[in-house]
Amino acid sequence: MEYETEQQKKRFYKSKEWQLLRREVLERDNYECQECKRNGRVYTDNHDPDKHKRLDIDHIKEIEDHPELALEIDNLEVLCVKCHNKKHNRFKFKKKENRWSEDERW
Numbered sequence: 001m002e003y004e005t006e007q008q009k010k011r012f013y014k015s016k017e018w019q020l021l022r023r024e025v026l027e028r029d030n031y032e033c034q035e036c037k038r039n040g041r042v043y044t045d046n047h048d049p050d051k052h053k054r055l056d057i058d059h060i061k062e063i064e065d066h067p068e069l070a071l072e073i074d075n076l077e078v079l080c081v082k083c084h085n086k087k088h089n090r091f092k093f094k095k096k097e098n099r100w101s102e103d104e105r106w
C-alpha cells in the first residue's frame, strides 16, 4: 500500500484496522499528548476515543515516506492537536517570513 495522495490517506484513516489501532495507542499513551509530556506538561483529554477531538495519533515517521510503518504501533504516538499542527505546519514559518519582507518595504 502507498499513501501518497489525499484519497489514499483518507481511505487509510477510515479503515477498521486504523480505528482499532488508534484506540490501542490512546490506551497505551493514557490519552496524553506525548510531546507535551516530553516538555513536562500533561495534556490529557476525555477518555472516550469517539468523543475526543483534541488528541491525534501521529505517525512518528510519516506514512508518505514509510508506508510499511502505517500500522506499526511503535511508529505511533498520541499528540494534542496543537503539537500535531506544530509538527506538520513547517510552512507557516515561510508565510511569516514573507510577511516580514513585506513589512520591510514600508
Ligand SMILES: [Zn+2]
Residues within 6 Å of the ligand: 033, 034, 035, 036, 037, 043, 079, 080, 081, 082, 083, 084
Ligand atoms: Zn501537546
